[in-house]
Amino acid sequence: MSYEVRGLHEECGIFGIWGHQDASKVTYFGLHSLQHRGQEGAGIVSNDQGELKGYRDLGLLAEVFDSPKHLEELTGNAAIGHVRYGTSGSGGINNIQPFLFKFFDGSFALAHNGNLVNAKSLRQEVEKEGGIFHSNSDTEILMHLVRKSQKDTFIDRLKEALNQIKGGFAYLLLTEDAMYATLDPNAFRPLAIGQMKSGAYVVASETCALDAIGATFVRDVEPGELITINDEGMTIDRYTEDTQYAICSMEYIYFARPDSNIKGVNVHSARKNMGKNLAKECPVEADMVIGVPNSSLSAASGYAEMSGIPYEMGLIKNQYVGRTFIQPTQELREEGVRMKLSAVRGVVEGKKIILVDDSIVRGTTIRRIVTLLKNAGAKEVHVRISAPPLKFPCFYGIDIENKKELIAARLTNEEIREEINADSLEFLSEEGLIEAVGLQLDAPYSGLCMAYFNGDYPTKLYDYEQNLLNDQGV
């Protein structure tokens, strides 16, 4: 289980269904299994014989739909839904999706996962022509481009718009007579199609949502595709041929749920392989292997299995930590009061420990964990990271801190080790990561996006070009 909130954040999960009498309820349960992709807000729009009805609010899904009546009012046999993670300052219910647009000639709902790299300049263009935006979100730009298009059919207008936007995106679009699913030309973000026993098609950010509603996996959406699902069934079309796989490697490493498969690869297994490769690349003598809960347990068990060193539960995560929790004061913190993680003294005391984590962003969290273990009596703590060092920001939908705050962009390995107070520190190699995931796509890095590690961005950066030059990241 690797889906809690930490230093890195996914920006959203989407789910859609067409042709089920309980469409909005199924969407609710589908979104529930995508909750790890966004906790700031949630919403659902349903289609009842052409009439679109929506409900959305800030909070966890269960907080937004805290009364059954909200769901019951979303009648109809099609629906799309969204869970949102929002960057700080971008709050406000206006940004909660799906967006619902009502025009004199039709209604549309839109849900988006990803980040565009030319949204700012496109928005400025639209505004110069008198267009009005109502959110800070990248998402809205697509609807403006569609409405401004001079093409004859809706499909052609949509294709034209999709060719204008750049970056990482998975979109679900609900109209009065169809649901559309589409993916960017690099397939940065995952998007899978399934089918329920009753025949209804569903589309979801991760396959775990298909499992959660008892749907069978049909296929992944491929880069550049535009899928139409309506009462006639599913039609596969594409808006561009200019595609190349660059699946976000952080989905495998950290974000996606371990029970999801992305492009056929099970996430837990990929992580376990990362742990195994890490054990091969960076062995060290020790009494036990401990994973940082919950996201690094798979990698840690892989490390243990490969190294033959026992896997132990040396850290306990308090499952009741929520957003409303009162934080300890600095004074109490210094007395040792802590809330989230506890070291199990009875397990770690006097022991040499291999501590497996999946990433180091600023280094503060891992330093706190190392200290926790040492205070509980651990003799040595050897940190092993199941991915290469994070050195570059992401512009395709992951809220990675800007470059200056990435500790690995500033310090050498030895300097980091010292900073985090570990006895040794090693990272998995890029090759080890690629091999562990095991994609064999005809694209650089076998089809993974490795930009966070090596700065090799798969697209032009448009509005962000300057950011990067300034060395400031996003």
Next chain:
Amino acid sequence: MSYEVRGLHEECGIFGIWGHQDASKVTYFGLHSLQHRGQEGAGIVSNDQGELKGYRDLGLLAEVFDSPKHLEELTGNAAIGHVRYGTSGSGGINNIQPFLFKFFDGSFALAHNGNLVNAKSLRQEVEKEGGIFHSNSDTEILMHLVRKSQKDTFIDRLKEALNQIKGGFAYLLLTEDAMYATLDPNAFRPLAIGQMKSGAYVVASETCALDAIGATFVRDVEPGELITINDEGMTIDRYTEDTQYAICSMEYIYFARPDSNIKGVNVHSARKNMGKNLAKECPVEADMVIGVPNSSLSAASGYAEMSGIPYEMGLIKNQYVGRTFIQPTQELREEGVRMKLSAVRGVVEGKKIILVDDSIVRGTTIRRIVTLLKNAGAKEVHVRISAPPLKFPCFYGIDIENKKELIAARLTNEEIREEINADSLEFLSEEGLIEAVGLQLDAPYSGLCMAYFNGDYPTKLYDYEQNLLNDQGV
């Protein structure tokens, strides 16, 4: 981590502190790490130079203290707190503890973990003499007995009252000038004393609460003891010599947090040992070992280590399941919609699985999990339970369903196996359990209460005598 809510429920966690300027805040953080012991309600009473102030409400700790002001108003340098699990029907804020009593000649606060076996008859006696109770709880009886006692000193009145009540209890009592901690003559429930860096004494249901606030473990409270903590320090006294250890074995098996130690035994390690003994007693050929998250992961890893069969993450628990969640309809359930647990198809498909769980109450949950795994493609599912079969109700503070509903009280091992659809089913032996925990106390079963397994109750049953004869349990 074994602290989610399932078929069995602990009845409460308690925490107290004397001599710290942030007493109520420390209590809040201490209670937070005891949240697994009760989610129905929470409360704290502080002592500000003799004035007792309290706040309590229904809900999780973070919901009760959802505004910093509630905590800030609980000034003073001593406090006791309580998290409550309540049996159905007993709801209502009147039952949330600590209870706060204000008399013309002094104030008292009381927090209780456990269950008395003669509460009903004592209550009737008090009512016959004109006494008025304001809760359904067993807890209040102690205060009535203290107030009715004719002894000269408060300590003597308290001791007299403690000798009148029978069953399982750990009490914290806060008065205007001291905090008292006391344990029943069998030590059914755990209770530990710690000390903070600043010198303040703390008392808590589990040692994980000491770790969470940076306190050092001092000693466990022993059966029959009455501890007084005040500005002079700590005094150890006892109200009875007639004691014999019978520590609740379910604390080790299921309830306590894995990072807690009870009577010197780490809970995670005890569980891992149970898993190891289970592997020795009940081996079976398989491809992998899977634990039911979260409570059985320790036992599962022990089984895997002892058997040499790989430990895998074949079940994922959705961490966002809360009380407010809308449940799927029966219809959707039949289509396969589920919320809490998912099987990881990519891991289990086509595999022979050893599924480790820590208990079977009614059998419905484990049957659902076996089905889940089989639907995800598991070839065989061999269920191994890391404790003996539950056959008798508990009267000392654990909400075990009455005997009729305990599947192992009704059916043979083979009948249960069939009912839960497993390919094989085995339980740990009583000896295997006792050996795994490893207590070596001079008492039956080395100091464990084994009544749930064999009906050998360590005390007379008083008001419950008849229940048992009727074969109906509680």
Next chain:
Amino acid sequence: MSYEVRGLHEECGIFGIWGHQDASKVTYFGLHSLQHRGQEGAGIVSNDQGELKGYRDLGLLAEVFDSPKHLEELTGNAAIGHVRYGTSGSGGINNIQPFLFKFFDGSFALAHNGNLVNAKSLRQEVEKEGGIFHSNSDTEILMHLVRKSQKDTFIDRLKEALNQIKGGFAYLLLTEDAMYATLDPNAFRPLAIGQMKSGAYVVASETCALDAIGATFVRDVEPGELITINDEGMTIDRYTEDTQYAICSMEYIYFARPDSNIKGVNVHSARKNMGKNLAKECPVEADMVIGVPNSSLSAASGYAEMSGIPYEMGLIKNQYVGRTFIQPTQELREEGVRMKLSAVRGVVEGKKIILVDDSIVRGTTIRRIVTLLKNAGAKEVHVRISAPPLKFPCFYGIDIENKKELIAARLTNEEIREEINADSLEFLSEEGLIEAVGLQLDAPYSGLCMAYFNGDYPTKLYDYEQNLLNDQGV
């Protein structure tokens, strides 16, 4: 309409019904018309074939019963309810009534309007014998006395208890097989019996509650009476013969709703008469008569009618002022920002005004109103109070500030006039008040309690004796 919250506060309204299938709903609507008697909390206990069920919380009635399910769960054909006004510091849900007591041999619910003068000493006595109280309220004492009584029947125990308590009280008591209504020997507080079309008996603090539910007035409860209502009908009994009317004059002047009748006298008419007598006693030349909304409009219209001076709407009360309203800062207040009352410049500018109000407590409110009128251009403001000056505290159920804070206990008429910035100030005489109400009971002051005006308390003061001597009031 004289029922808003100001300087004086009524302590509670009670309502009960026996023999109606929608008992708790009728109670809800009855209580709603008594909401002016208490806004701090509300509760209802119903009796469903001997089982008593209750719900209560802090807040207005509509806030407490904010979901229909709370009412729907209170099944049964009898119910009692309570709205509470609480003095500051006495908050907490423990004090919200009706109190519900569950004993091994029966259940009881209790609702109280009034204040006892010997509650403190009785409580201390009970506590010395081991009794435990759970509220700060006077109310609970009655149940302790009943339970401690050695009499044979419940009725006899109740009568014995009623003879032990002293002061002002109207009680409603619900048991498994009857509802009891009783009034103190002076009838300080009003209590009326009515009957619905369906035959069900109801009892309420004011007759406006009878009107609100379509019930016909039957009779007032008389001092010293104990009314039993059960499936056999209504029985009138009494616990004492030692009675003498002393009806709270503030009920007529300020507290009760104008549409209520107390002992046969309509409250609006009594107030109008007070205004007329005031006009006769204290005439002054002016352009218009203005009443302070809402409580003084009746008296003002009486003054206008008697004097022949036009009655105008020169003050407007903002009806949206609630408890959650943010208050203006001192700075904004000085700039003239105000929230509750506005003077109508178009009406008062350049005019000589007679301003009628019903009482002066500390003088701050009336000074603010006079200033408001003068700032809006009023040439002269002549204040006329439709009651005598308040000089003594009340111990029978009205939260009148202690003597020191009563401006009329400290200052002469002329000093008050100066303090409140009025051009003249006059009060109604005691005789004028008595004549206006028009009771003709065989008791001092024709049956009114005039203690607030002249210190002539109708009972011994017990626990408050000392307060009064110290000149500190309550």
Next chain:
Amino acid sequence: MSYEVRGLHEECGIFGIWGHQDASKVTYFGLHSLQHRGQEGAGIVSNDQGELKGYRDLGLLAEVFDSPKHLEELTGNAAIGHVRYGTSGSGGINNIQPFLFKFFDGSFALAHNGNLVNAKSLRQEVEKEGGIFHSNSDTEILMHLVRKSQKDTFIDRLKEALNQIKGGFAYLLLTEDAMYATLDPNAFRPLAIGQMKSGAYVVASETCALDAIGATFVRDVEPGELITINDEGMTIDRYTEDTQYAICSMEYIYFARPDSNIKGVNVHSARKNMGKNLAKECPVEADMVIGVPNSSLSAASGYAEMSGIPYEMGLIKNQYVGRTFIQPTQELREEGVRMKLSAVRGVVEGKKIILVDDSIVRGTTIRRIVTLLKNAGAKEVHVRISAPPLKFPCFYGIDIENKKELIAARLTNEEIREEINADSLEFLSEEGLIEAVGLQLDAPYSGLCMAYFNGDYPTKLYDYEQNLLNDQGV
């Protein structure tokens, strides 16, 4: 006081301030006195040195700003605010104003009172060109027109836009460097300018808001004017010369607060005059005059004064009726349970009554009141309405039911009298109304809009032309 919610609804109140350090707080208090103009939602946008910040939500003002922090975050020395009444179905926070628009080249906030008659066709035009609306509200259209204008300066673009929209509107517009106030060419809606002691200019829907914040009245905004307020002071400009007064007569009759002045006429005095004229036009012999609280008390006192018949309080309105109140079932209603209004039996029994109300929409409310009085013993009830019969819908900002539901559009006077069970029924004449208000403007009906009474609409009806022809109203 005539500002409760009944059959007719005002659509919104607006308030703005420039140049005050507590701008948003003053706006809060200003809006509070306009709460009667809209209870569905509220919002405020402030300007802190060019940065616009907003907060809005559904509910009463005090519910929206239920925490001081919401206001405190709205820093800056200028602000505009809005209270909204929404027609059913138009709910949703998207429609709560002020609207806040953030463009690459500047930010704007917009608040609107009124209704446009060509909004629908303008919106369709904008959408055809690719524009996207985010609310159902008429308000947003202005911003689209401004942004699409090709004029050079902002003022010119705004003027062009104002000339395109038709109907009733009062707008407040907040930009980074100024606040704009503008009124439609007929001055349908009121809009007044004031000045605080500190020099800050304020603009508000009604003068009662000026009084509430201690501001001095400066002047009314005149039809066709565009007022600019910025750090230089106030500039008066106009966007059209083609103007003619047609002030909404319902503002005087029913909507505005009695302490407001509109175009120099005090609303209470106008209503009192309506009552006087009504007494002259439609006298009847009776014992007392009663007004329907709260809106008809002024007119009733005028009727009483002119006729010499005593003015009495024969109806009491329960002030605690809120939106969350549980309604009586039909069954209880038939037993006589009622919540809002009570008749004072002690006052009306056996009496001939003149009942003054200000309007009859569907006739159901007045019928209920007449019945209430008769059930309380009134011998005769003569209904007098202080305005002419409502026969036509309004398209300029008042939610008058469509023509079919207006009882006076369907039935004769005698038929209505029978339907409402009155002993006689009379309406004020159009002349009597015009005379009572006493405007002397050079325009039809002395400057009043009388369309609801005689169908003489002051503007072309554009999108509503067809509605009217269909006899269906809005």
